[in-house]
Amino acid sequence: MYKTILVPIDMAHVAAGKANVHLAARYGAEGAKIILLNVVEDIPNWAAIDLPAGLLEKSVESTQAELKAIAEASGMHMDVAVRTGHSYDTILDVAKEKKADLIIIASHRPGLQDYFLGSTAAKVVRHANCSVLVVR
Numbered sequence: 798m799y800k801t802i803l804v805p806i807d808m809a810h811v812a813a814g815k816a817n818v819h820l821a822a823r824y825g826a827e828g829a830k831i832i833l834l835n836v837v838e839d840i841p842n843w844a845a846i847d848l849p850a851g852l853l854e855k856s857v858e859s860t861q862a863e864l865k866a867i868a869e870a871s872g873m874h875m876d877v878a879v880r881t882g883h884s885y886d887t888i889l890d891v892a893k894e895k896k897a898d899l900i901i902i903a904s905h906r907p908g909l910q911d912y913f914l915g916s917t918a919a920k921v922v923r924h925a926n927c928s929v930l931v932v933r
């Protein structure tokens with residue numbers, strides 16, 4: 798049983814994320830802290846010039862609302878976090894910051910069953926300091 802579980806969720810594939818949220822509820826010790834995390838990829842400066850102002854902020858806000866809805870639907874208390882940056886670096890940073898003892902991550906996006914691990918999952922598995930449950 799784990800005390801602090803980080804569940805990184807790709808908002809483009811929420812169904813897989815929700816399944817991992819259920820797993821987190823089962824793997825957590827009594828009183829465990831469960832954190833749902835999405836990383837919104839930074840918009841490079843050269844691209845941001847042509848985009849409406851405040852797009853990144855709006856994306857962070859709507860993602861936060863989506864994660865809160867997933868947490869509420871689980872029927873358990875869960876924290877939500879939305880960060881901007883590169884997905885795998887940020888997942889590893891948050892895991893360290895929150896002292897996670899387990900990360901639950903999907904192996905890859907749906908439909909890519911031939912790949913052993915997706916790019917984010919592979920880097921998280923390789924570099925995490927804690928246990929990682931890779932869900933296929």
Ligand code: ADP
Pocket residue numbers: 805806807808810813814834835836837838884901902903904905906909914915916917918919
């Ligand atoms: P693929 O390379 O097939 O897209 P990934 O390794 O990127 O696969 O994704 C696998 C899992 O990594 C996702 O289901 C999710 O758990 C996590 N993940 C990927 N991108 C993000 C992100 N931006 N924020 C949070 N978690 C992510």
